[in-house]
Amino acid sequence: MKGIEIRNLVKFYGDVQALKSVSVSFSENKIYGLLGRNGAGKTTLLNSITGRIFPDSGKILIDGEPAIENDNAQSKVFMMGEKNFYPDGMKVKDAIKWTEEFYPGFDRGYCIDLAEKFGLNQNKKIKNLSTGYGSIFRLILTLSVNAHFLLFDEPVLGLDANHRDMFYRSLLEKYSEQPFTAVISTHLIEEVAAVIEEVVIIKKGEIIRNQATEDLLTKGCSLSGSAAAIDSFIAGKTLLGVDSLGGFKTAYLLEEIDPTNLPSGIEMGKMDLQKLFIYLTNE
Amino acid sequence: MSNIKKVVKYQVMDSKTAIPVFYIVMLGIMVLIAVSLVSIEVNGEESSMIGGLEMGMVIFLFVVGLNSFRETFRMMIQNGISRKTMLKGFTITALIFSAGMSLINEVILAAGKAFAASRGNMVFMGAFEQIYGRHYAGEAGGIRMSLEGLLFLICFSAAAMMFGYFITNMYYRMNKPAKIIVSVCVPVSLIIVLPIFDYSVTGGAIFRTFWHFIAFAFGFLNGYNPYYGIVSSAAAFVLFAALSWMLVRKAAVKD
Numbered sequence: 001m002k003g004i005e006i007r008n009l010v011k012f013y014g015d016v017q018a019l020k021s022v023s024v025s026f027s028e029n030k031i032y033g034l035l036g037r038n039g040a041g042k043t044t045l046l047n048s049i050t051g052r053i054f055p056d057s058g059k060i061l062i063d064g065e066p067a068i069e070n071d072n073a074q075s076k077v078f079m080m081g082e083k084n085f086y087p088d089g090m091k092v093k094d095a096i097k098w099t100e101e102f103y104p105g106f107d108r109g110y111c112i113d114l115a116e117k118f119g120l121n122q123n124k125k126i127k128n129l130s131t132g133y134g135s136i137f138r139l140i141l142t143l144s145v146n147a148h149f150l151l152f153d154e155p156v157l158g159l160d161a162n163h164r165d166m167f168y169r170s171l172l173e174k175y176s177e178q179p180f181t182a183v184i185s186t187h188l189i190e191e192v193a194a195v196i197e198e199v200v201i202i203k204k205g206e207i208i209r210n211q212a213t214e215d216l217l218t219k220g221c222s223l224s225g226s227a228a229a230i231d232s233f234i235a236g237k238t239l240l241g242v243d244s245l246g247g248f249k250t251a252y253l254l255e256e257i258d259p260t261n262l263p264s265g266i267e268m269g270k271m272d273l274q275k276l277f278i279y280l281t282n283e
Numbered sequence: 284m285s286n287i288k289k290v291v292k293y294q295v296m297d298s299k300t301a302i303p304v305f306y307i308v309m310l311g312i313m314v315l316i317a318v319s320l321v322s323i324e325v326n327g328e329e330s331s332m333i334g335g336l337e338m339g340m341v342i343f344l345f346v347v348g349l350n351s352f353r354e355t356f357r358m359m360i361q362n363g364i365s366r367k368t369m370l371k372g373f374t375i376t377a378l379i380f381s382a383g384m385s386l387i388n389e390v391i392l393a394a395g396k397a398f399a400a401s402r403g404n405m406v407f408m409g410a411f412e413q414i415y416g417r418h419y420a421g422e423a424g425g426i427r428m429s430l431e432g433l434l435f436l437i438c439f440s441a442a443a444m445m446f447g448y449f450i451t452n453m454y455y456r457m458n459k460p461a462k463i464i465v466s467v468c469v470p471v472s473l474i475i476v477l478p479i480f481d482y483s484v485t486g487g488a489i490f491r492t493f494w495h496f497i498a499f500a501f502g503f504l505n506g507y508n509p510y511y512g513i514v515s516s517a518a519a520f521v522l523f524a525a526l527s528w529m530l531v532r533k534a535a536v537k538d
Contacts, residue, residue: 074363
């Protein structure tokens with residue numbers, strides 16, 4: 001199978017089970033959003049794919065090949081982590097040079113262009129970059145490697161609104177020119193919603209949703225009206241949550257509702273991805 | 284280019300500044316000693332000059348080994364290199380450094396000897412010659428001694444570099460309490476507890492056995508045969524590489 005396939009992945013940190021038999025696939029040429037609350041297991045999952053940590057059990061396949069300790073499989077993946085893995089004393093331009101050495105598909109021209117566009121000083125030592133520019137440096141390298149699978153863990157950490165917008169644009173431009181698989185793990189759901197095609201939601205080490213963003217958004221809806229009318233209408237339906245104010249109630253459902261069948265006095269609205277995420281991952 | 288070559292290239296380039304600095308410092312020290320010995324010559328006494336370059340080189344490569352893991356490991360993992368390839372790359376790098384620096388050492392030794400001979404009252408001698416010199420007594424030219432000395436130095440310094448790598452790997456895998464325990468207990472045991480125990484309980488048997496082992500491993504018990512030292516050093520290199528592999532194969536990247 002082409003893509004990244006994860007089967008029954010289990011990972012413990014001491015007594016804490018970070019991944020509970022996770023099975024998920026990231027197909028070729030799609031942009032995924034890997035969403036989850038803090039400590040849900042997103043970084044553990046990405047770190048396991050790239051061999052930064054070892055899972056306790058389970059399988060990870062990259063284009064059908066085992067991913068763990070496999071140079072060939074790992075050459076198809078590049079991860080932009082939250083933390084810097086480059087030597088502190090290394091300059092940005094040297095990191096670019098070495099990444100080109102390790103990834104023959106690396107596009108140096110594109111990388112330099114992006115660095116100039118983002119205003120990244122290539123003569124600076126990596127340790128002297130601000131949080132935002134540290135993220136920009138790693139983003140630029142990731143976008144330039146031309147690997148089949150790009151994993152982004154909190155890619156916009158510390159970036160201002162302009163730089164975040166530039167990143168999303170650059171990602172989509174690159175994707176439209178030469179499609180690849182991107183997995184973006186982020187807490188800024190509203191921003192990434194416009195970019196991702198598929199959404200994978202992880203909660204307490206378990207995948208609770210793995211579907212096309214559009215499908216999920218189509219199913220999610222809000223119904224507002226008097227408490228009595230709402231209560232009677234939502235009985236037996238997949239309820240995500242409710243907000244009440246006096247005698248007025250809003251119910252959030254994960255179910256396709258035909259608006260023509262709504263009783264009078266109930267109004268239907270759409271739910272955005274962030275709202276859906278909040279209700280799906282609430283305790 | 285294979286991944287092993289890339290790792291070797293990275294590690295060699297990583298030390299590209301340290302090696303010239305080492306030679307500048309060592310040559311500076313040697314020139315300083317030579318100049319001071321030349322001035323002593325005025326008294327008409329024979330002065331001797333002992334080249335400490337080999338020991339300096341061995342210590343230098345041990346330190347390079349100590350500094351070759353943490354940052355390189357993170358860099359390699361970032362670039363999709365497996366731990367197996369990393370260790371293979373380091374092993375080749377250790378052999379390249381040992382062979383290259385041992386060759387340079389031989390050249391410096393030959394130049395030092397030629398200089399000492401021109402002065403007439405100086406002796407320039409490497410550590411190998413000091414230790415194993417008696418094995419070559421009566422041999423003219425010293426070519427065999429130079430070649431075997433070179434081989435010995437390559438194996439011994441490669442073992443020292445791999446030993447440094449093993450220690451740094453061990454510390455990387457240990458948690459904080461274990462690091463503190465090892466850092467305190469090992470020196471205390473070796474420097475204080477063991478000598479006292481050996482003196483008062485075993486009557487010095489432990490240290491006698493240890494020195495006997497060293498003397499055997501380096502051929503001192505067998506006519507100062509350098510091949511004992513060469514084989515022992517090569518075995519130590521393989522042993523530390525194997526131990527390093529056991530540590531690195533399941534090493535996780537720490538934040």
